[in-house]
Amino acid sequence: xxxxxxxxxxxxxxxxxxxxxxxxxxxxxxxxxxxxxxxxxxxxxxxxxxxxxxxxxxxxxxxxxxxxxxxxxxxxxxxxxxxxxxxxxxxxxxxxxxxxxxxxxxxxxxxxxxx
Amino acid sequence: xxxxxxxxxxxxxxxxxxxxxxxxxxxxxxxxxxxxxxxxxxxxxxxxxxxxxxxxxxxxxxxxxxxxxxxxxxxxxxxxxxxxxxxxxxxxxxxxxxxxxxxxxxxx
Numbered sequence: 095x096x097x098x099x100x101x102x103x104x105x106x107x108x109x110x111x112x113x114x115x116x117x118x119x120x121x122x123x124x125x126x127x128x129x130x131x132x133x134x135x136x137x138x139x140x141x142x143x144x145x146x147x148x149x150x151x152x153x154x155x156x157x158x159x160x161x162x163x164x165x166x167x168x169x170x171x172x173x174x175x176x177x178x179x180x181x182x183x184x185x186x187x188x189x190x191x192x193x194x195x196x197x198x199x200x201x202x203x204x205x206x207x208x209x
Numbered sequence: 210x211x212x213x214x215x216x217x218x219x220x221x222x223x224x225x226x227x228x229x230x231x232x233x234x235x236x237x238x239x240x241x242x243x244x245x246x247x248x249x250x251x252x253x254x255x256x257x258x259x260x261x262x263x264x265x266x267x268x269x270x271x272x273x274x275x276x277x278x279x280x281x282x283x284x285x286x287x288x289x290x291x292x293x294x295x296x297x298x299x300x301x302x303x304x305x306x307x308x309x310x311x312x313x314x315x316x317x
Binding site for chain 1: 245250251252253254255258296304305307308309310
């Protein structure tokens with residue numbers, strides 16, 4: 095079945111450590127996104143990519159990094175520079191780039207806790 | 210950036226219609242109005258979207274005001290499975306702006 099797979103589902107990290115969250119999609123979608131969600135809050139955009147080897151910062155990119163070496167993969171690294179990384183992270187993809195009508199498909203999320 | 214305003218929570222009885230309002234007074238001519246919903250500890254799922262005309266699909270209906278400064282998501286017969294947080298979002302060329310959403314409680 096086609097979809098978006100995020101891993102790991104739960105992750106614990108010590109302060110000062112970098113951690114990479116995986117996001118893979120087999121929907122042949124062009125655009126991919128990373129969002130952060132804090133308890134009781136909406137989603138905030140971290141990074142997005144419309145094409146391989148290209149990505150743009152979202153509203154809260156500081157302390158995060160991404161890569162888009164393959165169309166189906168868009169990993170997110172949470173670096174030690176991110177001051178408050180404990181959150182629920184959501185990856186999404188969209189079929190067409192630069193469109194206002196494309197539906198976003200979300201993964202099931204990765205919950206990161208910093209100890 | 211355009212923003213949306215929604216009530217924090219609403220309550221409905223099962224099998225009754227639900228009208229979820231959204232204000233977006235700063236909407237631009239190229240912004241589409243999208244609605245997504247999110248169950249606890251899951252990613253959001255698409256519900257419906259529109260530009261100017263009212264839209265219907267198997268999940269819901271979207272009523273858009275003539276001046277486009279507000280819209281209403283209509284669930285025709287709420288079920289317990291419709292209990293979720295509903296987000297009204299403006300989509301402008303790949304940037305989706307999520308607010309805090311409306312938490313819908315459905316009473317049996």
